[in-house]
Amino acid sequence: MAEPLVLGIETSCDETGVGIVRGYQLLADAVASSVEEHARFGGVIPEVAARAHLESMVPALQRACAEAGVSLHDIDAVAVTSGPGLVGALLVGVAAAKALAFGLGKPLYGVNHLSAHVAVDRLEHGPLPQPAIAMLVSGGHSSLLRVDDVSYAVTPMGHTLDDAAGEAFDKVARLLGLGFPGGPAIDRIAGDGNAAAIAFPRGLTARAEMDKHRFDFSFSGLKTAVARWVEHAEADGRTIPVADVAASFQEAVVDVLTRKALDACAHEGIAHLLIGGGVAANSRLRAMVFERAARAGVEVRIPRPGLCTDNGAMVASLGAQLLASGIQPSALDFAVDSSLPIETVTV
Ligand code: KG4
Ligand code: ZN
Numbered sequence: 408m409a410e411p412l413v414l415g416i417e418t419s420c421d422e423t424g425v426g427i428v429r430g431y432q433l434l435a436d437a438v439a440s441s442v443e444e445h446a447r448f449g450g451v452i453p454e455v456a457a458r459a460h461l462e463s464m465v466p467a468l469q470r471a472c473a474e475a476g477v478s479l480h481d482i483d484a485v486a487v488t489s490g491p492g493l494v495g496a497l498l499v500g501v502a503a504a505k506a507l508a509f510g511l512g513k514p515l516y517g518v519n520h521l522s523a524h525v526a527v528d529r530l531e532h533g534p535l536p537q538p539a540i541a542m543l544v545s546g547g548h549s550s551l552l553r554v555d556d557v558s559y560a561v562t563p564m565g566h567t568l569d570d571a572a573g574e575a576f577d578k579v580a581r582l583l584g585l586g587f588p589g590g591p592a593i594d595r596i597a598g599d600g601n602a603a604a605i606a607f608p609r610g611l612t613a614r615a616e617m618d619k620h621r622f623d624f625s626f627s628g629l630k631t632a633v634a635r636w637v638e639h640a641e642a643d644g645r646t647i648p649v650a651d652v653a654a655s656f657q658e659a660v661v662d663v664l665t666r667k668a669l670d671a672c673a674h675e676g677i678a679h680l681l682i683g684g685g686v687a688a689n690s691r692l693r694a695m696v697f698e699r700a701a702r703a704g705v706e707v708r709i710p711r712p713g714l715c716t717d718n719g720a721m722v723a724s725l726g727a728q729l730l731a732s733g734i735q736p737s738a739l740d741f742a743v744d745s746s747l748p749i750e751t752v753t754v
Contacts, residue, residue: 411483411730414471414507416464416725419492419520421445421456425465425471426720428480428727432442433597434475436713436720439463446587450577451546457495464503471511471719482513484669484736486726489517489754490747492547493718505739514736517754518727519561519747520717521550521621521633524683526711526728527721535685536679536706539563544692545717546588546682550623551671552749554681557725558646558732563749564671568611572660572686575626579633579656583649587611592691593653600650602658602691607632609663618712622671629659655693665696674706683721731754 410430414563415423421442427435440442445451472479488506490497499525502515510514525541541552541561554560570578573590580589585596610625611617633656640647664686672680680700686692688711700707714720741754 411727412477412481413484413486413723413726414482414728415718415719415721415726416485416487416500416504416720417719418496419488419490420496420717421451421459422717422720423460424642424717424722425467426723427471427475427477428530428720428723431529431724431727433720434477435469435471437467438716442588443444449581450463451493453495456493457499460496460499464499468503473594474748479507479511480745481715482507482511484516484726484730486516486518486722486729488520488523488722489741490520490744492520492745494743494745497745501712501743504571505748509739512719513740516729516734518722518725518729518736519749519752521548521552521749522557522561523721523725523750524563525554525681526725527595527683527714527727528681528708530720531710531714532708532723535681537677538675538677539681540668541681541683542650542664543684544572544664544682544686546553546577547571547622548684550749551599552669553675553677556732557729557752558734560754561749562711565620565624567624567626567628568620569625570630571735572624572626573684575630575660576686578630581670582634582637583647583652589691590686591597593657594691596650597657597691600648602654602655604648604651605636605700606657607655607659610665612666622667624663624667626660626694629656657689661692661695664692665699667720668696669699669705672703678705680705682707682709683715685716687715698750722754
């Protein structure tokens, strides 16, 4: 018998994603982003994102089916992000998924966005090492998780107390006049800068903070430190060395992320680290984590950048894993949950 065909829908932020997998083989990954519509605001505007999902949903479904060479009637199960995320945005994907599942008479899984970020690596690098530590870093989240089974046993270890890692990149990029989204711009220009030029603070790494916040993150102090540094330089009439500031800022973020992720591995006695979310595309993060992990004897897995950012394939991949684990589908009347707890993999 052919392996199940699973359709995944993702609309928690500004990407409308529709992915299709056969078993763990990725057949299609259609993504429409509204990021350009948010650029002039310097951040995602929820109502604009929701409206864009509405316009992109049917074309994305059609594109995914065409790319996979399947018809909607071939689908065996539907999975959709039910939270966490922007309520209005989530509603569009969940309404579409419910209509499809009901119309086709197929099971529906309402799933956790963060678990989907973990599950996606199954498509690229094979069975997930479990237990594993997962670090998810994007514009909306910065979390460290212990994953014993991505289908039902995900435990939060720490999260950001203020800005998400990607949000810090976006805000500092704005400050430096580099546009939105800021991550890719900072990554690029930092390549020409000196990462040791300015010693920016490493949030929540001081001994006194480690008792309570060993696996938590904080990036707002860093953001403020960059702003102050730029203000002082301007007040002195100096030209801002944008590449050096970008590289030093990036180094501070990446240093903290890799240190805490590997500390979580050591604490739990786990030698597998999975990284996902938009910031996982950062070239300095990739270089530093592989170098430090090799020294610590930890194996690191990061999906290719297109699978790190929000997409439908990650939701389809989690759906396939839920089916394989025999997890009960969701009832058709589930609601979206903007702050769905990490432990809730399926609603
Ligand atoms: O996962 P994602 O597409 O969407 C969510 O926020 O859920 O992540 C987008 C975030 C943005 O904040 C963007 O600036 C950041 O990921 N990002 C990067 C890089 N590429 C994207 N941050 C640092 N370096 C990058 N190369
Ligand atoms: Zn995400």
